[in-house]
Amino acid sequence: MTLKNRETSAKNALRYGHFKKAIVHLKVLLATEKRVEWIDWAQTAHSALAQQLAQQKNFQEVVKLFASGHRLCDLSLENPVYINALQKMNRLDEALDHYLRLSQKELLDKNDKVALSIIRSQFAAYAIAGVSEIIEQLPENDPIFVDFDKAYQLLDAYCHSDDESVERNLKLISFRSPYRDLRQIIAAAIQLDESNATGDVAGIEKSRHALAHISPDSAFSKLAELLHLTSADTQDILSPFLSLNSDSQNLVLHMKGWQKEQVKIIERLANLPSEPDFNTLFRVADEYQKDQPEFCTEIAKIALIHAKTKNHKVVTLKRYEQRFGNLSFLDKYHIDALYETLYLNSGLKLEEYYFDPEEEFDDYEETWEIFIDVINDSKHLPKIIKQNISLIKALIYRNFSKQRCKKNKPDQNSADYLQESLLFDPSDKEAHIELNRYFLDNNQLKDARDNLAIALDYYPDNLEILLLSIESAIASGAYKKAAKYAKKILDVDPINRQARTLLCNAHLSHARKQAKIGKWHLVEAELNDAEQWAGDQTQIQASIAVLRANMAVAQKQNKQATELLKTIKEIVDTELNASLIIHLEATSINADAKKLHRLAKLKWKPAKNQGIDILFSFIDLGKTCFEHYHENIILQSINALLPALQTIKLEAVSLQDYEKILEFCWHPFKLYNLLDIYINKAIKEHGDIPLLVYYRYINKRYLSIDEYRKITRMIDQARDQGDSKIASRLITLLEKSGPPLSFLNELDDDEFDEFDEFDEFDEFDDNLPPKNLEEIHKLLPELIHLAASDADITKMLKDIMSLNQSEINEYKVIIGMEGLKDMLIAFITNGTQPNDFIADYDNNSEGKEKGKTKKKPIFPFNLFGDNDE
Amino acid sequence: MNNPYLILGLWEQRENLSDKQVQEAYLSLVKQYTPDRSPLRFQQIKEAYEQLKTTKKRLEYFLFNTTLADRDDLIAALLPENKLKRPEMQLVQKILK
Numbered sequence: 004m005t006l007k008n009r010e011t012s013a014k015n016a017l018r019y020g021h022f023k024k025a026i027v028h029l030k031v032l033l034a035t036e037k038r039v040e041w042i043d044w045a046q047t048a049h050s051a052l053a054q055q056l057a058q059q060k061n062f063q064e065v066v067k068l069f070a071s072g073h074r075l076c077d078l079s080l081e082n083p084v085y086i087n088a089l090q091k092m093n094r095l096d097e098a099l100d101h102y103l104r105l106s107q108k109e110l111l112d113k114n115d116k117v118a119l120s121i122i123r124s125q126f127a128a129y130a131i132a133g134v135s136e137i138i139e140q141l142p143e144n145d146p147i148f149v150d151f152d153k154a155y156q157l158l159d160a161y162c163h164s165d166d167e168s169v170e171r172n173l174k175l176i177s178f179r180s181p182y183r184d185l186r187q188i189i190a191a192a193i194q195l196d197e198s199n200a201t202g203d204v205a206g207i208e209k210s211r212h213a214l215a216h217i218s219p220d221s222a223f224s225k226l227a228e229l230l231h232l233t234s235a236d237t238q239d240i241l242s243p244f245l246s247l248n249s250d251s252q253n254l255v256l257h258m259k260g261w262q263k264e265q266v267k268i269i270e271r272l273a274n275l276p277s278e279p280d281f282n283t284l285f286r287v288a289d290e291y292q293k294d295q296p297e298f299c300t301e302i303a304k305i306a307l308i309h310a311k312t313k314n315h316k317v318v319t320l321k322r323y324e325q326r327f328g329n330l331s332f333l334d335k336y337h338i339d340a341l342y343e344t345l346y347l348n349s350g351l352k353l354e355e356y357y358f359d360p361e362e363e364f365d366d367y368e369e370t371w372e373i374f375i376d377v378i379n380d381s382k383h384l385p386k387i388i389k390q391n392i393s394l395i396k397a398l399i400y401r402n403f404s405k406q407r408c409k410k411n412k413p414d415q416n417s418a419d420y421l422q423e424s425l426l427f428d429p430s431d432k433e434a435h436i437e438l439n440r441y442f443l444d445n446n447q448l449k450d451a452r453d454n455l456a457i458a459l460d461y462y463p464d465n466l467e468i469l470l471l472s473i474e475s476a477i478a479s480g481a482y483k484k485a486a487k488y489a490k491k492i493l494d495v496d497p498i499n500r501q502a503r504t505l506l507c508n509a510h511l512s513h514a515r516k517q518a519k520i521g522k523w524h525l526v527e528a529e530l531n532d533a534e535q536w537a538g539d540q541t542q543i544q545a546s547i548a549v550l551r552a553n554m555a556v557a558q559k560q561n562k563q564a565t566e567l568l569k570t571i572k573e574i575v576d577t578e579l580n581a582s583l584i585i586h587l588e589a590t591s592i593n594a595d596a597k598k599l600h601r602l603a604k605l606k607w608k609p610a611k612n613q614g615i616d617i618l619f620s621f622i623d624l625g626k627t628c629f630e631h632y633h634e635n636i637i638l639q640s641i642n643a644l645l646p647a648l649q650t651i652k653l654e655a656v657s658l659q660d661y662e663k664i665l666e667f668c669w670h671p672f673k674l675y676n677l678l679d680i681y682i683n684k685a686i687k688e689h690g691d692i693p694l695l696v697y698y699r700y701i702n703k704r705y706l707s708i709d710e711y712r713k714i715t716r717m718i719d720q721a722r723d724q725g726d727s728k729i730a731s732r733l734i735t736l737l738e739k740s741g742p743p744l745s746f747l748n749e750l751d752d753d754e755f756d757e758f759d760e761f762d763e764f765d766e767f768d769d770n771l772p773p774k775n776l777e778e779i780h781k782l783l784p785e786l787i788h789l790a791a792s793d794a795d796i797t798k799m800l801k802d803i804m805s806l807n808q809s810e811i812n813e814y815k816v817i818i819g820m821e822g823l824k825d826m827l828i829a830f831i832t833n834g835t836q837p838n839d840f841i842a843d844y845d846n847n848s849e850g851k852e853k854g855k856t857k858k859k860p861i862f863p864f865n866l867f868g869d870n871d872e
Numbered sequence: 873m874n875n876p877y878l879i880l881g882l883w884e885q886r887e888n889l890s891d892k893q894v895q896e897a898y899l900s901l902v903k904q905y906t907p908d909r910s911p912l913r914f915q916q917i918k919e920a921y922e923q924l925k926t927t928k929k930r931l932e933y934f935l936f937n938t939t940l941a942d943r944d945d946l947i948a949a950l951l952p953e954n955k956l957k958r959p960e961m962q963l964v965q966k967i968l969k
Contacts (some may be wrong), residue, residue, distance in 0.1 A: 203901060237951050254964070254967060258958070266937055302940075302945070344938060387931070398932050402935075
């Protein structure tokens with residue numbers, strides 16, 4: 004390459020930042036001639052490359068590069084990048100020598116000034132660390148020298164907890180000082196200590212933020228980093244701690260008050276998963292039993308309960324007893340009972356085994372009852388048990404009730420457990436509330452009365468118990484008593500709406516009772532009492548007016564009755580609503596509703612555009628009334644209003660609004676006639692869509708084949724639209740409605756014999772032509788796959804094949820859920836019996852996944868069950 | 873952390889706890905870990921308090937608890953939180969060197 008070409012190459016390399024390449028060319032050029040321009044280029048290339056290497060923290064290369072640059076092109080060594088690299092290489096004498104010369108120069112470049120301050124900060128850190136020659140060699144006016152004593156005293160005072168001296172020295176160190184990062188760190192550390200002492204989480208966060216804010220380039224950054232780490236929660240310290248060098252680890256150990264021997268524990272804990280399994284926990288408990296004997300024993304004991312297989316349990320128990328001593332008799336029975344509790348509660352685990360909730364509950368109950376027996380019989384009980392034997396028994400019975408209610412609705416068994424628990428702890432408020440709720444929901448009024456009397460002795464002012472007492476009193480017809488309880492609530496909480504409503508209804512019920520036997524003065528008194536508490540409850544106000552009007556009619560004061568009845572429309576907004584209240588009240592007291600209606604002079608003719616508003620107002624009032632009247636009274640009253648309801652013009656009603664209307668017609672009371680009116684209107688307006696088809700057939704017991712098909716189409720449509728709620732409602736509808744009626748109506752006797760197994764079919768004795776029979780066969784598998792949930796299949800196996808739960812469980816273990824589905828289809832289509840099906844299935848399904856065959860393991864401590872697997 | 877005694881810092885006293893002690897520990901912790909600043913910690917403390925607030929609740933925990941300890945429980949028990957000490961000057965000097 005010619006010199007001219009090399010010069011061009013060097014120039015281009017420099018221009019494009021290829022400094023290494025530039026240096027190679029310039030070395031050759033400068034070997035031929037010390038041209039000023041080339042020297043200048045070489046210095047630039049060296050400086051720039053050194054800067055890059057320093058950024059990569061390759062300080063060794065920086066030092067080498069400066070040395071070669073100095074030889075090649077007289078590159079100045081009074082360069083901050085070079086001095087800093089020397090510092091990092093721990094060549095402090097050389098670094099100090101160059102620093103002293105550099106600090107004599109006047110630096111104009113801003114970057115150089117920044118670099119110089121970093122060098123000073125690094126020397127300052129070394130000086131504080133005790134490198135004495137630094138201070139000895141520095142002139143007295145050097146900033147490192149000037150602030151040294153103050154900074155040293157600051158750190159020393161902090162380490163010796165002399166916070167007064169810390170405060171004093173913090174003020175003496177300026178922002179421009181090379182010790183300013185140390186100052187910031189100590190200030191943050193002091194604030195951290197103060198915040199920790201006062202539990203000021205915001206202060207802790209603020210000081211930790213200040214520590215994290217120290218630049219990583221700072222000579223003091225390591226100290227800041229360690230103080231920041233030490234102040235973190237212990238669980239966040241462990242992993243970073245392990246990557247520290249030994250000096251840093253020592254500092255953290257000292258500050259946390261941990262011993263060197265604990266490094267092993269830290270290492271062990273840092274490498275644990277966040278939720279270790281029972282085996283790992285047991286091992287950890289075993290390893291650290293010496294450090295925390297009670298804690299380790301406890302976690303090992305709980306770990307024992309979680310051992311998954313018999314082998315594990317045997318080995319773990321052996322290890323447990325070797326390490327932690329023999330389990331006491333009581334502990335063994337407690338663990339046995341806890342094992343059953345865990346087993347009963349771990350839904351996922353139970354899937355693996357045969358599971359019959361009833362049977363499992365019996366095991367669970369038995370182990371706890373044995374535990375109670377052991378408590379009764381043992382003389383050496385732990386303090387916690389000895390002092391609380393009755394309470395423990397109460398809690399165990401209470402837990403039986405809780406467990407039963409987890410899988411089923413409260414039943415007599417759960418109520419019995421609650422009663423048993425109350426024998427041992429009669430002050431258990433929640434048990435009283437649950438028990439009485441059960442009694443009232445199941446109309447066990449005497450039980451409710453007896454138990455509420457006890458509950459009220461313990462909690463005379465408890466709102467929930469008083470409300471239950473009101474409910475009980477009303478249900479028993481003891482209205483005065485109900486009013487007494489309600490007043491008690493209102494004495495404490497005068498705006499309690501529930502109590503007001505209950506109280507008003509108690510008075511109204513009493514008034515109705517008196518009205519039926521014509522004791523008008525008592526009716527008047529009750530209505531006055533009800534009025535006193537009615538407040539803004541319009542339904543109650545309207546009822547009072549109707550009952551007063553009825554009283555006026557009975558006393559031949561029709562004019563007064565009319566006046567009273569007229570006010571009702573104002574109270575309940577519409578004439579339709581007024582009609583509803585009149586009918587409800589008149590029906591309740593066996594009065595002449597038509598007469599009252601006539602006297603009220605209600606003209607029911609809404610404006611065209613008011614239709615939907617009037618209907619929704621009626622629905623709102625209806626929902627309120629549903630809570631206060633008997634179903635028969637509601638049905639009678641609604642039926643009486645049907646002609647009026649039919650005249651409501653519904654135009655351009657949204658599907659959402661129709662849904663509300665149809666829901667009202669079906670829940671909680673089945674208002675068939677009303678439903679018929681509105682479903683026809685809705686379908687006329689919106690056509691056959693899943694929601695409306697559901698309500699269209701909600702009340703049909705048997706469906707035609709077309710209806711069946713329509714519903715299956717709607718199920719697909721609902722699923723396509725992502726409406727799983729309606730899809731599942733439609734599936735339930737199919738399940739409930741039985742087979743298509745049109746097929747069955749055409750069955751002849753011989754052909755019907757084929758369906759003897761179908762209970763549903765027994766109800767029909769008509770003929771079914773072969774063509775339709777084939778259709779059923781084709782359709783049923785499809786329907787079974789549509790109703791694909793495990794619960795559906797189980798229900799069909801019970802209903803159609805008359806299998807019981809334990810048989811289903813048994814078959815499930817052998818052929819799995821899919822197999823059960825195929826078995827059901829085979830039974831329906833060919834009459835294949837379960838045993839034949841399973842034999843075939845076994846032969847044909849090699850390689851197919853089968854149901855799991857594990858049996859429930861028996862816990863080795865269970866001395867009362869069968870220990871052989 | 874699963875162990876309510878460790879969460880409320882009451883492991884050492886667990887044998888002879890009074891309702892008042894549990895309440896005091898709870899109140900002091902929820903003052904530090906407010907729901908707006910530390911929602912998860914607050915929830916954890918609240919749940920621990922619910923498990924231990926009365927003798928009956930503590931008995932219930934003793935009788936029916938089957939929850940395995942997790943890593944944080946082990947850490948809290950084996951590496952208890954001490955009051956932070958100030959570092960020694962010599963240790964700091966070693967770090968700065």
